[in-house]
Amino acid sequence: MKLKLMKAFEETYGIGGDIRAFFAPGRVNLIGEHTDYNGGHVLPCTLHMGTYMVVRKRNDSILNFYSINMKELGIITSNLDELYFSKEADWTNYTKGVLWALVKEGYEVPCGMDVFVYGTIPGGAGLSSSASLEIVTALAVKELFGFSGLSLIELAKLCQYAENNYIGCNCGIMDQFVVAMGKKNHCMFLNTNDLTYQYVPLDLSKVKIVVTNSKVKHSLVDSQYNKRRSECEKALSELQSVVTISSLGDLSKELFDIHETAIKDPVLRLRARHAVYENQRTIEATKALKEENLMKFGRLMNDSHRSLRDDYQVSCEEIDCLVELAWNHPGTIGSRITGGGFGGCTVSIVNQDSVDSFIDHLRKGYQHATGYDAEFYLIETGDGVKELL
Numbered sequence: 001m002k003l004k005l006m007k008a009f010e011e012t013y014g015i016g017g018d019i020r021a022f023f024a025p026g027r028v029n030l031i032g033e034h035t036d037y038n039g040g041h042v043l044p045c046t047l048h049m050g051t052y053m054v055v056r057k058r059n060d061s062i063l064n065f066y067s068i069n070m071k072e073l074g075i076i077t078s079n080l081d082e083l084y085f086s087k088e089a090d091w092t093n094y095t096k097g098v099l100w101a102l103v104k105e106g107y108e109v110p111c112g113m114d115v116f117v118y119g120t121i122p123g124g125a126g127l128s129s130s131a132s133l134e135i136v137t138a139l140a141v142k143e144l145f146g147f148s149g150l151s152l153i154e155l156a157k158l159c160q161y162a163e164n165n166y167i168g169c170n171c172g173i174m175d176q177f178v179v180a181m182g183k184k185n186h187c188m189f190l191n192t193n194d195l196t197y198q199y200v201p202l203d204l205s206k207v208k209i210v211v212t213n214s215k216v217k218h219s220l221v222d223s224q225y226n227k228r229r230s231e232c233e234k235a236l237s238e239l240q241s242v243v244t245i246s247s248l249g250d251l252s253k254e255l256f257d258i259h260e261t262a263i264k265d266p267v268l269r270l271r272a273r274h275a276v277y278e279n280q281r282t283i284e285a286t287k288a289l290k291e292e293n294l295m296k297f298g299r300l301m302n303d304s305h306r307s308l309r310d311d312y313q314v315s316c317e318e319i320d321c322l323v324e325l326a327w328n329h330p331g332t333i334g335s336r337i338t339g340g341g342f343g344g345c346t347v348s349i350v351n352q353d354s355v356d357s358f359i360d361h362l363r364k365g366y367q368h369a370t371g372y373d374a375e376f377y378l379i380e381t382g383d384g385v386k387e388l389l
Contacts, residue, residue: 001052001388002021002388005021005052005054005116005118006019006021006054008054008068008116008118009054009056009114009116012066012075012114012116013056013064013066013114013116017056017057018056018057019054019055019056020054020055020056020140020143020144020387021052021053021054021055021387021388022052022053022054022055022136022139022140022143022385022386022387022388023050023051023052023053023136023385023386023388024050024051024053024132024133024135024136024139024179024180024384024385024386025046025047025048025049025050025132025179025182025382025383025384025385026046026047026049026050026051026121026127026128026129026131026132026179027044027045027046027047027127027128027131027132027174027175027178027179027182028044028045028047028127028209028211028338028345028347028379029042029043029044029174029338029339029347030043030044030045030187030209030285030301030338030347030349031043031278031281031282031285031297031300031301031304031336032044032174032278032279032281032282032285032304033278033304033308033312033314033336033337033338033339033341034228034232034274034275034278034308034312034314034340034341035172035192035249035275035278035279035282036171036172036173036174036190036192037170037171037172037192037229037232038172038192038232038236038247038248038249038275038279039192039193039246039247039248039249039250040191040192040193040247040248040249040275040278040279040282041189041190041191041192041249041279041282041283041286042174042178042188042189042190042192042282043187043188043189043190043200043282043285043286043289044174044175044178044182044187044188044190045178045182045186045187045188045202045209045379045381046178046179046182046183046184046188046381046382046383046384047121047127047379047380047381047382048379048380048381048382049120049121049127049377049382050119050120050121050132050136050382051117051118051119051120051121051129051132051133051136052117052118052119052120052136052388053115053116053117053133053136053137053140054115054116054117055113055114055115055116055140055144056113056114057111057112057113057144058111058112058113058114059111060111060112061079061080061081061111061112062077062078062079062112063077063078063079063080063092063096063099063112063113063115064076064077064112064113064114064115065077065078065091065092065095065115065117066115066116066117067091067116067117067118067119068116068117068118069117069118069119069123070090070091073090073091076089076090076092078092078096079112080099080109080111080112083096083099083100083103084096084100085097085166085167085168091133093166093167094130094133094134094137094162094163094167095115095133095134095137096166097134097162097163097166097167098134098137098138098141098158098159098162099137099141100162100166101158101159101161101162101165101166102138102141102147102158105158107145107147107150108145109141109145110145113141113144115137115140117133119132119133122213122375123217124217124343124344125211125213125217125339125344125345126338126339126340126341126343126344126345127211127338127339127344127345128175128179128339130163130167130169130175131159131163131175131176131179132179134159134162134163134176135155135156135159135176135179135180135385136385137159138150138155138158138159138180138385139152139155139180139385139386139387142155143387152180152181152384152385153177153180153181153195155176155180155385156173156176156177156179156180156181157173157176159176159180160172160173160175160176160177163176168226169225169226170225170226170229171225171340172192173192173195174190174192177190177192177195177197178190178384179384179385180384180385181197181384182381182382182383182384183199183381183383183384184381184382184383185201185202185204185381186199186200186201186202186381187199187200187202187286187289188200189282189286192249193246193247193249193250200286200289200290202289202381203292204381205352206351206352207294207333207349207350207351207352208349208350208352208355208378208379209347209348209349209350209378209379210347210348210349210350210355210358210359210376210377210378210379211338211345211346211347211348211376211377211379212322212326212345212346212347212348212362212374212375212376212377213344213345213374213375213376213377214316214318214319214322214343214344214345214346214366214372214374215318215372215373215374215375216316216318216319216343216344216372217343217344224314224342225340225341225342228271228312228314231267231268231271232248232268232271232272232275234265234268235248235263235265235268235269235271235272236248236272238262238263238264238268239251239259239260239262239263239272241262242259242262243255243259243262248272248275248276248279249275249276249279251276252276252280253276253277253280256272256273256276256277260272260273270310270311270312270313271311271312273307273311274307274308274311274312277307277311278304278307278308281300281303281304281307284296284300285297285300285301288300294333294349295333297333297334297349298332298333298334298335298349299334300334301333301334301335301336301347301349302327302334302335302336304336305323305335305336305337308336308337308341309337312341314337314340314341314342315337315341316341316342316343317370318343318366318370318372319337319341319343319344319346321365321366321369321370322335322346322362322366322374323335323336323337323346325361325362325365325366326346326348326358326362328361329350329354329357329358329361329362330354331350331351331353331354331355331357331358332348332349332350332354332358333348333349333350333351334348334349335347335348335349336348355378359376362374362376363376
């Protein structure tokens with residue numbers, strides 16, 4: 001892959017110079033949704049799919065961006081003096097946002113770059129194509145300009161800052177963190193409150209992770225994602241009048257049940273209930289995975305979807321259809337919406353010998369019910385961001 005991409009880079013920008021290639025994976029979150037900005041736990045794993053970036057320094061301040069995935073846009077040109085968000089910049093806002101965050105933190109970017117991108121993650125599917133692009137940009141710039149003092153965790157924080165303050169999506173740290181720090185054949189059990197984490201072995205010898213793309217695309221910036229975060233902040237503020245906590249992730253289910261009436265708005269109460277209960281589900285699910293109790297893990301996945309559908313209200317008719325179809329298949333261990341919501345993908349754990357019939361069942365049922373043709377991905381895990389040597 002590296003040689004093909006470097007050849008394509010030279011065909012686009014010309015030969016010569018120090019051309020380097022990098023890769024960052026996407027991610028799928030097995031459980032722990034909308035907990036990362038509520039001080040809770042998450043359990044994602046990194047994918048074999050991701051974003052490839054080939055880069056080369058320039059002798060001026062010009063920034064050139066080209067994506068194989070969006071050939072019709074051609075080369076989008078900018079300048080180090082123009083690190084501001086614009087609709088015309090399209091996908092390059094994510095790369096420019098990372099440069100903006102680095103400069104804001106005091107890292108001098110002395111010259112421009114030619115940038116060539118190829119992504120294998122379906123856009124808008126909820127598999128972190130944006131975080132993958134941000135993190136691969138951050139590592140490429142770090143290595144290209146010798147910012148050796150920046151750790152991968154610091155790069156993840158910078159990329160989250162860029163997405164929050166440059167792109168305008170008030171996301172938590174999960175996506176950037178796991179894309180930077182993921183490990184093949186493992187999930188990451190991450191406490192988003194203090195960024196402590198542990199790798200949990202993921203044995204896929206008897207089961208498969210199947211991600212189903214509803215083909216209903218979402219944009220978190222334009223959706224109600226930011227609204228959900230605001231609702232949780234309001235709920236937290238009201239709870240803090242009766243109990244000493246710094247985040248919803250500090251609460252057990254029992255403590256929440258005692259104090260939930262402090263939240264006056266019933267809708268806000270539901271939002272907070274999801275954040276608290278989902279955090280506890282994630283802790284229980286991680287324990288179940290360590291104990292190789294996949295049936296319990298699957299039940300918790302199903303409960304997670306019900307909560308995201310009913311309490312957090314981030315699902316949609318098409319996603320619910322896919323999940324119901326999965327639940328009705330005998331080979332399914334668990335299934336739920338994954339990602340920010342409002343479309344995107346479901347993630348299911350399926351017995352290995354049932355995968356073909358599972359996919360056939362969902363494909364036919366979904367097409368009949370919605371008219372859409374779903375896409376299916378059999379997930380292989382991968383490592384976090386890296387330079388291709």
